[in-house]
Every structure is written in structure tokens, then in C-alpha cells.
Amino acid sequence: MLALGKLLELTLTDHEPAEKTQVTPKGARLRWLGEGALEVRPPEGDDSGLDLLLSAGIHGNETAPIELLERLLHGVANGKIKPRARVMFLFGNPAAIRKGERFIEQDINRLFNGRHELSSGFEALRAAELEQFARVFFSKPERTRLHYDLHTAIRGSKIEQFALYPYKEGRTHSRRELARLAAAGMEAVLLQSKSSITFSAFTYEQLEAEAFTLELGKARPFGQNEGVNLDKLEERLIQIIEGTEPETGDSLDGLKLFSVAREIIKHSDSFHLHLPADIENFSELSKGYLLAEDLAETRWVVEEEGARIIFPNPKVKNGLRAGILIVPDSGQRLA
Numbered sequence: 001m002l003a004l005g006k007l008l009e010l011t012l013t014d015h016e017p018a019e020k021t022q023v024t025p026k027g028a029r030l031r032w033l034g035e036g037a038l039e040v041r042p043p044e045g046d047d048s049g050l051d052l053l054l055s056a057g058i059h060g061n062e063t064a065p066i067e068l069l070e071r072l073l074h075g076v077a078n079g080k081i082k083p084r085a086r087v088m089f090l091f092g093n094p095a096a097i098r099k100g101e102r103f104i105e106q107d108i109n110r111l112f113n114g115r116h117e118l119s120s121g122f123e124a125l126r127a128a129e130l131e132q133f134a135r136v137f138f139s140k141p142e143r144t145r146l147h148y149d150l151h152t153a154i155r156g157s158k159i160e161q162f163a164l165y166p167y168k169e170g171r172t173h174s175r176r177e178l179a180r181l182a183a184a185g186m187e188a189v190l191l192q193s194k195s196s197i198t199f200s201a202f203t204y205e206q207l208e209a210e211a212f213t214l215e216l217g218k219a220r221p222f223g224q225n226e227g228v229n230l231d232k233l234e235e236r237l238i239q240i241i242e243g244t245e246p247e248t249g250d251s252l253d254g255l256k257l258f259s260v261a262r263e264i265i266k267h268s269d270s271f272h273l274h275l276p277a278d279i280e281n282f283s284e285l286s287k288g289y290l291l292a293e294d295l296a297e298t299r300w301v302v303e304e305e306g307a308r309i310i311f312p313n314p315k316v317k318n319g320l321r322a323g324i325l326i327v328p329d330s331g332q333r334l335a
């Protein structure tokens with residue numbers, strides 16, 4: 001296989017390839033752009049007009065999506081996958097991936113949309129670099145822009161695979177993109193209702209891409225991901241890359257929709273989350289339940305009908321979200 005097909009190996013060993021550009025026997029061009037970043041260009045004349053950014057390893061211990069991107073890139077490099085889209089493969093936090101940790105100094109997925117400028121250190125620099133990779137990749141006019149940022153979650157989940165759809169004032173969530181996600185095996189989508197500081201929020205809000213965070217199961221070390229079934233997603237991504245995707249139509253095919261009721265923000269070291277340590281994502285919480293307390297007698301009490309919790313994490317830094325309270329959404333505002 002072409003040396004550049006081994007982007008993960010290059011990234012894990014912190015190696016810069018001697019040859020920065022290579023061409024597959026089928027005429028696709030692979031170009032190493034920097035640590036953990038590689039662009040695939042389809043052969044001349046085969047281009048479908050789609051620019052697809054696939055990122056994983058924004059959190060270094062979320063290995064199933066990294067392994068998925070590795071399989072896709074191997075497929076391109078050995079000619080089994082024939083790209084008709086321009087694709088960028090990005091491993092988000094190489095130093096954290098090498099250590100098998102979520103992050104080194106701070107959560108990189110809270111440093112986008114300008115936040116890295118207010119911070120310093122390793123992850124802040126990398127977030128700026130990731131924004132620049134994405135900005136350059138999505139700079140070509142009149143092309144379709146799509147970004148999937150692939151993750152796995154800290155805890156188990158009542159709904160195993162789901163997407164988070166960022167928000168931008170004046171932009172409507174696309175029913176067609178949701179149908180595509182359902183076909184890719186996603187069981188639920190959380191429709192965000194305010195601007196955010198994650199990687200997918202950056203490409204959605206600033207680069208006009210359709211962009212999603214995909215949560216694909218529980219985070220495990222490399223080689224221990226047999227419990228995470230990515231077959232449907234992998235099949236769909238290959239179809240998107242090859243330009244052979246079947247029409248999805250408008251049917252959301254049993255896809256559950258949720259919207260954010262409230263983000264639980266941890267303000268101080270006195271923050272206390274009243275949930276069992278092993279609670280699963282999408283667990284229901286009844287009205288009146290005292291969810292969290294913080295200093296100055298701040299109390300988070302569930303007021304919403306049908307409320308559920310995702311990503312509860314009392315260990316986050318002060319000022320960051322320690323959980324999201326979500327409610328079912330009717331999908332009435334979809335375009």
C-alpha cells in the first residue's frame with residue numbers, strides 16, 4: 001500500500017512522510033498536509049463536486065472512529081474505494097491519541113470558534129491548526145461541503161448511535177441530511193439551538209458546511225472495539241466517497257429527534273451533580289428532580305416534560321457544560 005495510506009501509523013509514531021504526495025494506481029491523489037491530516041483528490045474528470053471532511057480523535061481515547069477512518073483511507077490507498085469526492089482525513093489530537101487520553105491539557109472540543117485565542121498551550125495551538133486545515137479545505141467555491149466529526153462517549157447510552165446537529169442563526173436544519181444520517185445507522189439526532197465551541201459547530205457556523213458530531217458507542221482502547229458496530233456508517237461513507245449513495249428521500253425512518261432544553265454549566269468547585277456515576281446517556285429524568293447544585297444556592301431542577309440527560313460529567317473545568325438536558329422535538333422546524 002502507498003505510504004500515505006498509513007496516516008494513522010505516521011501519526012502514532014509522530015513521523016513526517018518523506019514523500020508528501022502519492023497517486024494511487026486508479027489515479028486518486030493523496031497529499032499529506034501536516035500531522036494527522038491528509039487530503040484525497042479524485043482522478044481528473046471523476047469529481048462529484050463534494051468536499052467531505054472526516055475527523056476523528058478530537059478526543060484521543062475515542063478509538064473506534066479512528067479505526068474506521070483508517071479502514072476508509074486504506075481502501076482508497078489500495079484502490080478498493082474509488083473516490084469521486086474530495087476528502088480530508090483529520091486525526092484531531094495526535095498527542096492525546098498517542099497517550100490514549102481524552103486530552104493532554106484541556107478538551108480541544110471546547111476551543112473552536114475563537115476560544116483557542118483566549119487560551120494557550122498545546123490544545124489551543126492544535127485547535128487553531130485544525131480550524132486552518134478546515135478553512136483551506138472548504139475554501140473552494142460552488143462545492144458541496146459536508147463534515148462528520150466522529151466520537152465515542154464516556155458512558156453507555158440508551159441510544160447507542162446519534163448525531164448532534166449544530167446551530168446558526170438564520171440557518172435551518174436539513175431534513176435531507178437527517179435522512180442520510182438515519183440511513184447511516186444513526187438512531188437519534190439532537191438539534192442544537194445555540195452557537196457552540198465544538199469542531200462541528202465551527203465548520204457549520206463559519207465555513208457553511210453541513211456538519212455533525214456523530215456519537216458511535218462507548219470509548220474503548222485500540223483493538224477493543226468489537227462492541228461498536230459501524231457497518232452501516234462505513235457502508236454509507238463509502239457510498240458518499242464513491243458517489244454511489246442511493247437517494248434517501250425525505251423519510252426519517254424512525255429517527256428520534258431531540259432539542260436542547262438547557263445546558264448544565266459547572267460554575268465552581270462546589271458544583272454537585274445528583275446522578276449515579278454509571279447513569280447512561282438518554283436516561284429519563286422526572287419533573288421536579290434536583291439535578292445539580294452549585295455555589296450561591298444555584299439549583300438545577302428538571303421542569304421539562306420528557307426530559308433526558310446526555311454527557312453528564314461533573315469533572316469538567318469550571319465554566320464548561322457538565323451535561324445537556326434534552327427534550328423530544330417534533331421536527332416541525334426542519335427544511
Ligand SMILES: O=C(O)CCC(=O)N[C@@H](CCC(=O)O)C(=O)O
Binds near residue numbers: 164198
Ligand atoms: O461522553 C461524553 O460525556 C462526551 C462525548 C463527547 O466527546 N461528545 C462531544 C460532543 C460534541 C458536541 O456537542 O457536538 C463532546 O463533548 O465534545
Ligand SMILES: [Zn+2]
Binds near residue numbers: 059
Ligand atoms: Zn468525543
